Amino acid sequence: MPNTSERRQVHLAAHFPGVNNTTVWSDPAGGSHIEFESFRHLAQSAERGLFDFFFLAEGLRLREHRGKIFDLDVVGRPDTLTVLSALAAVTQNIGLAGTLSATYHEPYELARQLATLDHLSGGRAAWNVVTTNDAFTGENFRRGGYLEYADRYSRANDFIQTARELWESWPEEFASIAGTRAAGAPIAGAIDPGLYRHRSRFFDIAGRFPVPRSPQVHPVVFQAGDSDAGREFAAGAADVIFTRHSTLEDGKVFYADIKRRLAKYGRGEDELKVYPGVTFILGDSQKEAEERADQVRLQQVSGQGAIAFLEQVWGRDLSGYDPDGPLPDIELDFDNTSITRGRVRHTKDPRATATEWRGIADAGKLSIRELVIQVTARQSFIGTPSSIAAELDDFVQQRAVDGFILVPHLTPGGLDEFVDRVVPELQNRGVYRTEYSGTTLRDNLGLGSFRGQSDWAKWREAAQTEREEG
Structure with missing residues (x-):
């Protein structure tokens, strides 16, 4: 066994699968996608396995096929932030990440909700920033319609900058006393906490942000996008990027590309983590695992x-x-x-x-x-607990990924077997934690402290100028 002190550590996360052709919702072991018990079970299983975060996707409208609700899907999904807030009360260490659109939400509203989640969870909130590309979804919102492709990422960048200004609008010295002061007691000093003013192409807002600095100040920012614009957006604005590249060679190419983009934003290689979404099928032998995989695919399709x-x-x-x-x-x-x-x-x-x-x-x-x-084959890893642990380790050591988001095909118990059988194998290899070491999600991801908005904006503007001139 190689010297474990020099080996990169494997990181894991869990995805609540939701509406897609991965979930086998018709299986007798499948549970509700609405009842809180399902969310609780999967999140607590992931925490028992010392995972970095629990991730919820979000659909802003029910999918339709040929003009009707697509009844082969699991239909319905409760509000993401409400579910994550409830999970904060029944978990202690695992990060709580939600997909929320920068196309239809507004900065004040979302910044306040995410800062609140970060307070409620003790510093475990994360935001997966997505852009929404269709007028069909936009019909649910007052503005309606949709943004052109180029404008979606422009608005998302502006959105994040605005949210950062709000999160940082409380000076650090005021944050430590917020919520503990007697009613009516004056706040000393010349700086008004929470005061903000933002004018830009997409937003013109002013007021006073009511939520003091949260434990992470900035919730961890996730992004999913494989286009050049999506990769560039992640390099400049995200802490974690999701990817669909689940083979070793494709992963290495993607990993190298996304990491090389960081320097022009004043960032080091470890300041953006790469997590592909992957599936798994376990067996006591390779043959048994492959047979199970075939059965699951027949259930999925x-x-x-x-x-x-x-x-x-x-x-x-x-x-x-x-x-x-x-x-x-x-x-x-x-x-x-x-x-x-x-x-x-x-x-x-x-x-x-x-x-x-x-x-x-x-x-x-x-x-x-x-x-x-x-x-549509989605089983990324098929094998015994020891062979899958070896494969996951190999991906990390060869710098194809920093971690993995596991997508079980059953909800809510589909993660249990992995936690019970694969996690111990990773620990035996010396490449997986045996306890949580940090107090926040940012700590457990190894990201270091948050990056101030002014510094982030300076590098982003410099990179934009370089692209325009080049």
Whole structure:
């Protein structure tokens, strides 16, 4: 065994899967996605496994397919911040991260809610900043519509800068006495706590921020985005970036690219952590794990689900086709790209995708369902507890990742087996903590102290100027 003092440590996090084709909601072991008990169980399992954070995605509108609620999904999701606030009371160490859109929320509202969560949890709040790209979701909001692609990241950058100003609007000396003063007692000093004024392209707000500095001052900022603009946004503004690159070689390329972008923002390599979302299937032998993986994929992709997935690319009603038969031989409808609404589209060119899929299906003599199972395969790690622990360790040592977000296929108990069987293997290898060492999420991620807004803005503006001149 190599010298463990020189080995990088593996970090883990947990994702509550929610609405997607990963969750096997029809399994008898599957539980509610609304009841608090489900959130509590998974969060406490992750904390028992000494994970960094518990992560909630968020959908701002129910997904629709061919104009109707897509009833093959788990339907419904309570408010993210409310759930995380409740979890703060039943956990002690694990970070609490929520996805919240910078396109439709407002800075004052969200900064106040996140600062409150950071206080309630003792410094464990995190915000996954996303941009929302469709008018379908925007119909739920007063402004409606949507922002063009370039404007979404511009607004997100402006949003974060505004939120940082609010979080820092209380001077440090006032934060220590806030909430303990007698009613009506004066505050000495010339600086008014909470006073702010922000004018920019997207926001023109002024007032007094009512929440004193929280334990982390800035909740940890997460970002998910694989485009060049998304990577640049993360390099300048985020503490953690999510990625879909779950193979070793792809991960190493992504890791090197995102880390090299940090210097122009005055940041060191360890100031932005890379966490891919991954799945796992365990067995007592490799053969058993692979058999279980096949069974899970059949549960994840039903016949109806396979047809609906194909319809997103073909843009047509394919309900008359047999999911256990060959791919449709009809042309795509390029004018009906919104056949599914409320779901992120990872397919940018339907024609190229259809051509690729036809080639895969022909080569393997695959049915529609078999093809969908193959092209949507999500089991990143399949094996015994010891083999999976070795693979996770290898990814970290080869600098393909800093940590992993585990996405169980069952809610809420899908994480239990991993915690019981894989975590001890990682600890035996000397690459995983045996207790929490910090008091805040920022501590446990190894991020160091927060970065002041003025310093962050200075480097961001310098980088922007460099891009424009280059």
